[in-house]
Amino acid sequence: MDRVNPAKVVFVAGASRSGSTLLEDQLALASGGTNVGEMRRINDFFLENWEKITDPSGRHGCACGQPVRDCSFWNEVAAHAGITFGKDRFSSQGGWIVRTTFKLSALLLGARVTRSVAKIWGPFRQELESAENCFALYDAIAELTGGTCVVDASKQIHQYLMLRVARPDAMCLIVLVRDARAVSLSMIRGSRRNGFVHHIEKRKKTGGVTEPDLVRAAALAWWRAMSNVFLTGLLTPRRRKAFIRYEDFCDHPQQETRRLLTHFDIPAEGSREDIVTHAIGGSPSRRSADFRTIRRDDSWRKQWFDRPRFVLPWRVSLLNRLAGYRDDDA
């Protein structure tokens, strides 16, 4: 099992609409590594499972523009890794109970104990098999490209914990956070809006779904993602984690990217602007011509509510403050 020079896996965790697509791209450019986007979803893209792929960029398949099944990069990687897309799994197979117990075990008992449980309990074993399949792909990518790291922007903390339990020494965690208000407004503008509308309609018997209802629901989705991400960050050793705010990254992209790489002891090889990426999913902005021109998107401030009665749920407000955002700076 021991590899002479296994790839470091830099995992970007956070809520959606927080700039992870930009960040993974810059990390790969600066390190000479490879960014794989939301690799946990590669089977959905390979099988063209449109019900699961709701993102507007999904129809294009791989970021190179080819459908994943026709992409030469992913075909080569799969062949090298001995992986069959559509059959082997790369994401969690467990239901709520399995995922919750796995998370608690990984966070409170640690990787070794959780691996021991997996030896005797099938559902945990399945989670680790998905993680090992991911590592088969990461290793193949590192060998084929000669890069020092693979950047995975799967965002979801459960995916990170699966990977960390399987191979703790390979993992570097980046906690990416963006102002809850910006994320909430962005979430309800996009493809997820209908999901929030249905969710609120089910719970609210009378009256229509208002804009503040939607923002509150999206803000709670941010809270659920970020409270798990922060908790995992707090319980991760210092040298294996780094925090970054979207706003600081956009203001000083090169400086912040270098800070993260230096922290994880990954050499910065210099920027290769012409690089073609084969990332999965992520923001549709990846396809725009000026994608690599980074500027902070603060347009949410103009749309934010000036009605004094609108308040974020208190736990969202609290976590947002702990992340360094102030309610009165909108």
Ligand SMILES: [Zn+2]
């Ligand atoms: Zn491709």
